[in-house]
Amino acid sequence: MLSRMKKFFRQLFFYKSAAIGLGIILILIGISIYTIFALPYDEATRLWRAGEKQWLDNPRNAMPSWLNIFSSKKMPETIILDTNRSQPGASKSIIQVTEKFSKLRIEFSFDYEYDDFPSEMNLFFLSNFTFSSPILTIYWVKPDGKEIVLKTFLISKEDRYYISNDDKLSNELKTYISRKINRTIEYDAPITLLLFAQEDTSILDPNTAKVMKGNYRLWIDGTIFESAVDLNAKLVVYGKVYGLAGTDHLRRDLTIALLWGTPIALSFGVVASVSIALIQMFIGAVCAWFLGGVDTIIQRITEIFMVLPFLPILIMISTFYKFNIWVLLLVVIALTIFGGGVKNYRAMFLQIKEFPYVEAARAYGAENIRIIVYYLIPKVLPTIIPSMVLSVADFVFLEAAMAILGLGDPLAPTWGKIIDDAYTNGALYKGLYYWVLEPSALLAATSLSFAILGFALDKIFNPRLKEM
Amino acid sequence: MSSRIIKYLLKRGIIIFLTVVAAVYITIWIANMGGYVDEIVRGELYLSISQSIRQNPAYRHFNETQIKKLIDSLYTNELERIGFNKPFIYRSFIYLRDALSLNLGRALWISSDSGSRNVRIIILERLPNTVLLFTTTQLILFFIGLFAGLFLSRKYGSIADRLSVLLAPLSSLPGWFYGIFLILIFASFFRILPYGGMVDVPPPEDTWSYALSVLKHMILPVMSWLIAYLFINIYVRRTFFLIFSSEDYVELAKAKGLPESIIQRRYILRPTLPPIITDFSLTLIGSWMGAIITERVFNWPGIGSLFYLASVMFDTPILVGLVVIYAYLLAITVFVLELVYAAVDPRIRVGGR
Numbered sequence: 001m002l003s004r005m006k007k008f009f010r011q012l013f014f015y016k017s018a019a020i021g022l023g024i025i026l027i028l029i030g031i032s033i034y035t036i037f038a039l040p041y042d043e044a045t046r047l048w049r050a051g052e053k054q055w056l057d058n059p060r061n062a063m064p065s066w067l068n069i070f071s072s073k074k075m076p077e078t079i080i081l082d083t084n085r086s087q088p089g090a091s092k093s094i095i096q097v098t099e100k101f102s103k104l105r106i107e108f109s110f111d112y113e114y115d116d117f118p119s120e121m122n123l124f125f126l127s128n129f130t131f132s133s134p135i136l137t138i139y140w141v142k143p144d145g146k147e148i149v150l151k152t153f154l155i156s157k158e159d160r161y162y163i164s165n166d167d168k169l170s171n172e173l174k175t176y177i178s179r180k181i182n183r184t185i186e187y188d189a190p191i192t193l194l195l196f197a198q199e200d201t202s203i204l205d206p207n208t209a210k211v212m213k214g215n216y217r218l219w220i221d222g223t224i225f226e227s228a229v230d231l232n233a234k235l236v237v238y239g240k241v242y243g244l245a246g247t248d249h250l251r252r253d254l255t256i257a258l259l260w261g262t263p264i265a266l267s268f269g270v271v272a273s274v275s276i277a278l279i280q281m282f283i284g285a286v287c288a289w290f291l292g293g294v295d296t297i298i299q300r301i302t303e304i305f306m307v308l309p310f311l312p313i314l315i316m317i318s319t320f321y322k323f324n325i326w327v328l329l330l331v332v333i334a335l336t337i338f339g340g341g342v343k344n345y346r347a348m349f350l351q352i353k354e355f356p357y358v359e360a361a362r363a364y365g366a367e368n369i370r371i372i373v374y375y376l377i378p379k380v381l382p383t384i385i386p387s388m389v390l391s392v393a394d395f396v397f398l399e400a401a402m403a404i405l406g407l408g409d410p411l412a413p414t415w416g417k418i419i420d421d422a423y424t425n426g427a428l429y430k431g432l433y434y435w436v437l438e439p440s441a442l443l444a445a446t447s448l449s450f451a452i453l454g455f456a457l458d459k460i461f462n463p464r465l466k467e468m
Numbered sequence: 469m470s471s472r473i474i475k476y477l478l479k480r481g482i483i484i485f486l487t488v489v490a491a492v493y494i495t496i497w498i499a500n501m502g503g504y505v506d507e508i509v510r511g512e513l514y515l516s517i518s519q520s521i522r523q524n525p526a527y528r529h530f531n532e533t534q535i536k537k538l539i540d541s542l543y544t545n546e547l548e549r550i551g552f553n554k555p556f557i558y559r560s561f562i563y564l565r566d567a568l569s570l571n572l573g574r575a576l577w578i579s580s581d582s583g584s585r586n587v588r589i590i591i592l593e594r595l596p597n598t599v600l601l602f603t604t605t606q607l608i609l610f611f612i613g614l615f616a617g618l619f620l621s622r623k624y625g626s627i628a629d630r631l632s633v634l635l636a637p638l639s640s641l642p643g644w645f646y647g648i649f650l651i652l653i654f655a656s657f658f659r660i661l662p663y664g665g666m667v668d669v670p671p672p673e674d675t676w677s678y679a680l681s682v683l684k685h686m687i688l689p690v691m692s693w694l695i696a697y698l699f700i701n702i703y704v705r706r707t708f709f710l711i712f713s714s715e716d717y718v719e720l721a722k723a724k725g726l727p728e729s730i731i732q733r734r735y736i737l738r739p740t741l742p743p744i745i746t747d748f749s750l751t752l753i754g755s756w757m758g759a760i761i762t763e764r765v766f767n768w769p770g771i772g773s774l775f776y777l778a779s780v781m782f783d784t785p786i787l788v789g790l791v792v793i794y795a796y797l798l799a800i801t802v803f804v805l806e807l808v809y810a811a812v813d814p815r816i817r818v819g820g821r
Contacts, residue, residue: 017637300487307491307795311760312787313498315779320501393640401644401761405776419648423765428648428656428663436648444641451640455633 011460018456024449032263044260048252048413055251059119062242063434076114076239084126084232096227104134104222108235112143113213118192120238121163123218125155125231132225139221140195143214148173148195150218164191177203246434248418249425257413258438264325264414265396265446272332272395277388279337281380284345285372288353298342305338311401318407325409328402332395345380352379382461390454393447400443415439473810477803484803488795489568492788496563499787503556508782509576510552517542563788570796572789577781578774587789590774597666598758598770601686605693606755609701610748617705618732621713632702639700644761647692651765654688661688664767689766712740746805753797757790 012018035044047054059078068074083092089109096102127134133154138161140148150169151161163169173194178184180199187206197203198212218235245254287295317331352358353376361375402408403416404423422428422435500506518539521527527535547553551562566573572587580590620629654661661684662668668681712718713736721735758772767773771790778786 017634300483300490303483303487304490304494307487307791307798308494309757309775309791309794312775312779312790313495315760315776316498316501316782316787319780319782320504390640397642397645401642404644404761405764407780423648428652431656433652433656436652440645440648443645447640448637451637455637 008460012456015456015459017452021449021451021453021456024445025453028262028266028446028449031259032266035259035263039256039259041260044256044413045411048256049411052250055247055253056122056124057236058247058251058253059238059240059242060247060251061249061430061432061435062119062238062240062247063432064244064246064438065241066244067434068241073115074113075116075241076112076118076237077241078239079110079112079118079237080234081108081110082232082234084234090235092232094224094229094231099227100225102224102227102229104136104220104224104231106220106222106231106233108218108233109215110237111215112196112211112237114239115211116240117190117196117209117211118237119164119240120236121192121195122236122238123161123163124234124236125159125161126233127155127157127159127229127231129157129224129226129229129231134222134224134229134231136220136222139217139219141217141219142195143212143216146199148176163195166191170194245438248421248435254418254435254438257418258415258442260413261415261418261439261442262446264412265399265443268325268329268399269392269394269396269446269450272329272398273388273391275333276336276339277341277384277391279333280339280341281345281377281384282372283337284342285349285376285380287342287346288349289368289372289376295346298338299346302338302340302342305335306340308335310335310339314402315405315407318402322410325399325412325414328399328409332398345384348380348383349376352376355379386454386458386461388454389450389457392450392454396443396447396450415443477807477810480806481803484799488792488799489564491795492567492792493560493564495791496560496567496784496788499782499784499791500556500560500563501782505576505782505784506552506556510547513546513552514539514543517546567788567792570792572792573785575778575786576783578777578783578786587785590786591771591789591793594758594769594771594774595756597768598763598772599756600682601689601768601770602693602755602758603752604686605690606751608690608694609697610751612698613701613705614744616702618709618737620702620706621709621736622728622732624710629706632699632706635699636703638695639697641696642761643689643693643696643759644765646695647689647762647765650688650692664765666769685766689762689768692762708743709736709740712736742809745808749801749805750798753794753801756797757794 012022057078057080062078063075065075065077081087081090083090083106090107092104092106094102094104123138125136133156135152135154137152138150140150142148150163151166153161170189170191173191174185174189177194177199181201181203183201183204185204189203189206189209193203193206193209196211196216197209202208202210220233222231224231243253243255245258247253283298287298314331314335318328321327323331358371358375361371366375399408399414400416400419403414404420406420408414408416408420416439418439419436422432422439427433427435521535521539521542527538530538544553551559572591574585575587575590578590579585580593582589582593584590616632620626620632623629651663655663664685666682666685667678668685672678672681718731718735721731726735756771758768758770758775760772760776762768763770763772764776774786775790777783778790
């Protein structure tokens, strides 16, 4: 047995493509095992569906950060400064002046050495006052020392200031810069650009506007009207790159869906392809062995199924029931077991049935089911392994296609889901290529690896096709 | 002999017809979700009747119970008129009779561009678009596959042959998937071809620029299918011809010293013609059903996207109409093929085994 396995693998690795395919499949299996243990499924779906609150510190539609290695233009990472965490660059002091009156000073300071502007900028506040809201004034200091008042306002206990959405500030900044360079800014400049750009004529065009590199400061001057009040602030300067895989339109980390897509795609593809092949083969064997009435009925059922359009019926059923991925798998299997494959298997078994060893089994009185399972099926099994491996790709793509039609599992984070999200949010129009390319690359790698392995197996098991 | 053929064909014809009947009946049940669509229709009907009554000033002096009674009686009348008072199992057979006699009726929710609810008009409006795109593509695929396969089977082991073997696994990725990449490259990055659709918006006035615009919109979908399916087509045909060209009678012809072209035509192509013709006609019929996902990716207004729209909207008459047309076309093709083979090919021994 062991030597036979050895011989088989030697034969297999004679085809370099098979070795590559097998290698990729093993890597994918490794990723799957890692994912299942490192990020439990319930946690993954919870994170994936958690909504804005969970992901508020992430940039929207950020590219993967490793792209920076290949680009001369350094895209900004996200900078988070929080007074609640003791970290350099964030300091807070509250000085009690009288019993009902204290002064607050928060200072954030960070170096900005990137070549592109941040995508957004937000401030979050958390305070434990009871009646009177503290009043805050927020200042922005650019590397050249220029100080700008961003806003003065009363805060609530849990407040946020979306700096990059402040239209009033935008107008003020535009007016100030226009006056300084004696030209008007014609386009709709984002606040992040106005806050981080060099204030010269290059700012007149969004394509030439340059980042003023250096140390930025944002400081908050506040007055608190109660005693023993604490107030913490968090500054988030959202970048344009994030993590290994980037983020989507809901700021979610794409690695979650990319990781979980792997075990889902593999198990869906393999389970569907293997079980369909085995069941079809069994039905074909039953047809060929019994013939007569059983055969006629099954043949007619197969013909009916060949007329029914598979995908539309699958779409109808899944629109109606909105089921999860494993029920989808069952429905796919149920709709295909009477497919055209049954006829091929039946033809194969009709030949094998006449072999002397089957005659012998019948002569000593073996039961029908025993002959089918122990004598007929093992003879055909090796010849169908290649097509079984090949069709894994079809089912992996079927799952993706259902997701793209908006009919996938509503909960599971899968590759098809990412492509669907990217497509419906215009990723291709907006040039957010990473969003489509990442899941696509994984899909392509998965199906190509199974395909080249299948082709190599085909040459081994069906030597008539072997090349010279 | 000939009476046996006729008897056999008659039997096959009946079996094929019964298959169509069963498939259509199953589709009727699935498309109606076992009668659930009835409840949607009933609900819509009740809503529209009660709205029209309540908004009608003539009934303003009626009190609530009177209005309710009026609505109920109108609703029951209307149900009776459209035959919805009968149970679904009874009506499913009426649907079956209508479908089989190609009396396709009116769509529930979808209407054609010209505003018609007639299922036949809706389908006929979409069919040319699908035929234009997918039948063209399938014809290109078929003929290139056939001739390249024949050519490569002669050049067995050559570089071109090895290349076709090497590229065949590319077909494990479906056409729509390549479509996404092509859109990314040619529409989004280079901006030289449209993202999707069938014609520019607004459509050009004169026929020439209209045709040119349609042609421009066809490039990417056709290309995506060629990349996806051309190599596997060539590979399959090549292997098919290889197996046939190692038959004994071909060896014999070679030994006799017959010229290559005669061996090609008479000894390889002729005996392989029946399965090739079968393949050809089945792909042709299949191409008329369009491709749901490719049409969605490219936003192509064909039968595939109609199928999708009808499936998610539960527009049963359209679904049943599409399936019944497809089933008939398939059945007729299969039957005609059997007829032709029974008449032409002496190797197909009719009736016996």
